[in-house]
Amino acid sequence: MLPKTVSRKTQNMNLKPLLLILGNLYGDDIMNDPLLKESVDYIRKLSPHHITMMLEVGTELNALARQGTSVKKINARNFVTIIEFQQSWTQGIWNGEDPLLQLPHFDHDVVKKVRKSIKDFKLPNASIEGFCRLTKADRASMKLFDD
């Protein structure tokens, strides 16, 4: 994902923000290192405002494109992508990863167990919402945690 060669476009690029953003999305624990934490927290703090700004600019570009005064075409899918990115960024998970990873104490092993149980229970709704709407007894029978 990082540029492999130095070109005129990338030679003066500051790669630190890009690295911090990718590190946060991958949920890498190195982001808690005191050397990086201050910088990544700065980006985290500003991110809601930047994302709101992206949505506002998208709305403006969409309106301009409809009037025929903008070459950039922004459609509903672009807005959904920005909103999904906002969620992934806030929760520190990569786009497309299992949404159950957003729950506290849910790591890849637990999610694997849940997915297997959902298959065994033949649940119609395998989403995070479907899991939460199960009865307490059904969730307990999945035996997700050892304790």
Add this chain to the structure above:
Amino acid sequence: MEKAIKSMPLCTFTAEGFTEGEKECTMSDAITLSFGFKYDNLEEKETPGYLHSLRYPFLKKTGWNVIIADGQTKEKVIMNEKVYAKDGNSGKFEMKQRFGQAG
């Protein structure tokens, strides 16, 4: 885990389109679009708190984005608005617009 699930945003959503004071909508009418949501696991006077995230150490309110777009082309985006639950377990977004022209 059960405590976490109790605080999950489990919502029921409603969407409605109508013309005020009339039974049927026509092309030239100003149409009111109404979207609502209600947190099922909160009492009527309870409001959702701040979000939980291991990787976001700041306070952030949770809300819902309403995107109104042309269903066929998905290109014409009419509205993009963020709606929050205020003073209770539900929130509502309403807009009134004339979408078509007669003739």
